[in-house]
Each structure stands twice: as C-alpha cells, then as structure tokens.
Amino acid sequence: MPAALKALRRALAASPLGGLVGSLVAIRRIWDRRLWQNTVARSAVLNGTSLGGECYVCSDAVLSGDIAIGAYSLIGVGNHLIGGRITVGRFCQFGPHVGIYATNHNLGIATIYTGPAIAAGALRKEMTSEPVEIGHDVWIGHGAIVLPGVNVGTGAVIGAGSVVTKDVPPYVIVAGNPARELKARFEPSRVEALLESRWWERSGAELSERLDWLRTPLTRISSAKTVTPQTEIVPVREKR
Numbered sequence: 001m002p003a004a005l006k007a008l009r010r011a012l013a014a015s016p017l018g019g020l021v022g023s024l025v026a027i028r029r030i031w032d033r034r035l036w037q038n039t040v041a042r043s044a045v046l047n048g049t050s051l052g053g054e055c056y057v058c059s060d061a062v063l064s065g066d067i068a069i070g071a072y073s074l075i076g077v078g079n080h081l082i083g084g085r086i087t088v089g090r091f092c093q094f095g096p097h098v099g100i101y102a103t104n105h106n107l108g109i110a111t112i113y114t115g116p117a118i119a120a121g122a123l124r125k126e127m128t129s130e131p132v133e134i135g136h137d138v139w140i141g142h143g144a145i146v147l148p149g150v151n152v153g154t155g156a157v158i159g160a161g162s163v164v165t166k167d168v169p170p171y172v173i174v175a176g177n178p179a180r181e182l183k184a185r186f187e188p189s190r191v192e193a194l195l196e197s198r199w200w201e202r203s204g205a206e207l208s209e210r211l212d213w214l215r216t217p218l219t220r221i222s223s224a225k226t227v228t229p230q231t232e233i234v235p236v237r238e239k240r
C-alpha cells in the first residue's frame with residue numbers, strides 16, 4: 001500500500017469517523033460469523049458458509065463455497081472445505097486437517113490452469129462442481145480427504161488418512177486410499193432403528209438429559225470389542 005494511503009488510513013482510524021467505521025466493521029465480522037451462536041477461531045476463514053448454531057470451527061480452517069454446516073458440528077484444526085455445494089449434518093466431528101472438496105479442475109479442456117496469470121483467473125469458471133453431502137453424527141479421522149460428488153451417510157466413520165472416492169453408507173466404517181469398507185458398525189436392524197430415531201434433530205440440551213440413551217451399548221459387528229447385544233433402541237419421539 002502506498003505511504004500516502006497508509007497515512008490517510010491512520011488519520012481516519014484516529015478520527016471519530018474512523019472509530020465508527022471500525023466498530024461497524026467489527027459488528028459486520030461478528031454478524032458474518034454469527035459468533036453469538038457459534039464459536040469460530042480468529043484464524044479460520046469463512047466465505048459463503050452458514051453455521052447451524054453451536055458449531056465450533058477451529059483454528060486455520062478454511063470454508064469457502066456454498067457450505068452449510070449443521071448445528072453442533074465441530075470443524076477441526078486446519079480443515080479445508082472447498083465448494084461448490086458442501087452440506088454437513090448435525091453433530092458431526094472432523095479431526096485435524098480434513099479436506100472436503102466439491103470442485104475439480106476441468107480435465108477436458110486444453111489447460112487445467114485456473115490461476116490469476118491468465119485473464120485474471122477467468123478459467124476458474126471452467127472448474128466442475130459436484131456437491132458433497134455428509135450426514136449427521138459423522139466422525140472423520142485426521143487428514144482424511146473426501147472427493148467431489150461423495151455422499152457420506154449418517155453415523156459413518158472415516159479412518160485417519162483415508163481418501164474417500166465413493167459414497168459411504170450410514171453406520172459404516174471406511175479407511176484407506178482409496179477408502180474401503182472395514183465393517184458396518186451395527187447389524188442392519190440397529191442401523192434402521194438408529195436412523196428412524198432421528199435423535200440428531202433434538203437439541204444438545206434435550207440430548208444431555210438422555211445421556212443413558214446415547215450411551216446405549218450396541219453390538220459392534222466383526223469386532224473383538226463386542227458389548228451387550230440386547231438393548232432396545234427407542235425412537236426419540238417428538239415432545240407434545
């Protein structure tokens with residue numbers, strides 16, 4: 001920035017008008033980040049992102065595109081969610097350095113370059129976009145990458161370091177590059193009951209009163225860590 005402009009900016013900042021403009025900018029920032037409902041680290045960058053309430057966005061996360069994060073979800077340190085359209089459900093937890101991408105460079109034209117040196121970045125318009133949808137209560141391990149067009153079902157787990165190239169069904173654990181199904185978390189009838197319960201539609205406060213229900217031990221499939229098999233899953237019913 002030229003010295004004269006810097007001096008003008010300093011003079012403006014010192015004046016009462018500068019104070020007012022500064023306050024308005026600060027209010028705008030708070031408004032953009034809806035900080036009264038969500039917690040967003042100062043170093044996080046949010047463009048075109050809506051946060052559903054009581055979300056956490058950790059330091060150095062970059063969320064840019066047409067991004068909707070459901071209530072109570074936690075976006076980890078250094079996550080990159082770059083759209084296109086990316087939808088994340090409620091009560092999701094992403095470990096550090098997760099990448100979710102809804103765009104690809106266009107491989108079918110003469111160049112894949114989209115940078116500013118050519119026509120001020122006009123080739124960015126050539127990028128292709130496929131929406132990514134992440135269900136509710138999804139846990140994504142450290143450094144995993146979800147590629148464009150992938151849907152991850154509710155209750156799914158993505159192992160650390162995975163590259164997810166295909167849809168992941170609800171309550172399935174996947175890992176590896178490319179990610180492959182390790183196992184279903186529960187037998188199909190349990191999965192059905194959990195999906196039917198739609199517990200994630202409740203508020204955190206309501207669910208806090210149902211800790212016992214949330215802690216219900218269910219039989220894990222193909223796992224040595226099997227726990228009691230006979231617990232009923234009671235749907236979370238709407239309060240009248």
Ligand SMILES: CC(C)(COP(=O)(O)OP(=O)(O)OC[C@H]1O[C@@H](n2cnc3c(N)ncnc32)[C@H](O)[C@@H]1OP(=O)(O)O)[C@@H](O)C(=O)NCCC(=O)NCCS
Pocket residue numbers: 094095096140141142157158159160161162173174175176182
């Ligand atoms: C995916 C995960 C949840 C699986 O846990 P699990 O169900 O207890 O699985 P197991 O440890 O029984 O492993 C089952 C098999 O999958 C393999 N596996 C487990 N995690 C893997 C991963 N991330 N990538 C590749 N393979 C993996 C194991 O080596 C094992 O293979 P084998 O059957 O050939 O021996 C866990 O390994 C993981 O990646 N957790 C993420 C931890 C993390 O990132 N924490 C920070 C964020 S909060």
